Amino acid sequence: MNKQEFLQRLHDALADLPQEERQERLTFYSEMIDDRMEEGLSQEEAVAQIGSIEDILPPSTNPSAPPETVKSIVKPSRTLKAWEILLLVLGSPIWLSLLIAALAILVSIYAAWWSVIISLWACFGAFCGGAFGGIVAGIAMAVSGDAFAGFALLGAGFVCAGLSIFTFFVCKAATKATVTLTKKAVLSVKKRIFEKEAAV
Amino acid sequence: MDVQLKRGLLDVCVLAAIKNQDSYGYKIIKDLKPYLELSESTLYTILKRLEAANMLTVRTAEHGGRLRKYYHITVQGLQRIEEFKAEWQEILSIYRFVTKEDETRE
Secondary structure (H helix, E strand, O other): OOHHHHHHHHHHHOOOOOHHHHHHHHHHHHHHHHHHHHOOOOHHHHHHHHOOHHHHOOOOOOOOOHHHHHHHHHOOOOOOOHHHHHHHHHHHHHHHHHHHHHHHHHHHHHHHHHHHHHHHHHHHHHHHHHHHHHHHHHHHHHHHOOHHHHHHHHHHHHHHHHHHHHHHHHHHHHHHHHHHHHHHHHHHHHHHHHHHHHOO | OOHHHHHHHHHHHHHHHOOOOOEOHHHHHHHHOOOOOOOHHHHHHHHHHHHHOOOEEEEEEEEOOEEEEEEEEOHHHHHHHHHHHHHHHHHHHHHHHHHHHHHHHO
8 A cells, every 4th residue: 555545544534533633643644654765665665564544543433442442441440449339329319310410401501502593593484484475465565556565565575585694694603503512522522431541 | 551550651751752852753663662662653642642731842844845743842741751750769669569578478
């Protein structure tokens, strides 16, 4: 495998990582290959010395890694003493309910935030409907003879159309930001759990 | 070997490799080779960890028509090496105590 093929495969294997982190890893390995080639090795030899793609993947993206990480989580480095276990069991009605309550609060805040976004989209839909209805009804009324009411409705329709465009951009930005933040939060939680023990 | 102990040892080894002079990835691996086999992926993880802990800084410099990253040890990094030396003295005295127990039993 030459350098280009190696970096392309690594790039594909790191697809789950954020762009910046992926680029940083690619630069690191590219430099490692270049340094070996500078010592007289061929591209293929230099790539072979780096090892297989699977070996150099970070634990979070390595399909063969989870069993190892799970093993290290299941087998903690420090075992609990008897009195600690007893305290944990006896205290469970307090800490468990507090933990569940804290989780419930977090989930409800998250759900409330999404409901705000859904309401914004509903506003956008309402403005679109208003714009369409106002313009159509306005034209119909103006044609049928009631010019004043027709123009008033037409005006209201245009106002709704303007507002719908504005609301669309607000909704889009809010949805995008929420999705990005959710992804980041999930990734950081995943990282904390899986890379804590295995990152040596 | 205990994971935490191994992690600490590797960190200090990498810091020692850049202690006297700024160095780059491949050179660090070569310099440490007589003492331990360090893979690229392990080195990458260690360098990121040390950078996050402000024990080293990274700069990019041109070399032979391409860019290469150089790692520079910080004051915190030097302190970590000193701490390691002190800790190791304690571990050595514990080791001597543990092996002495074995000798008396024999």
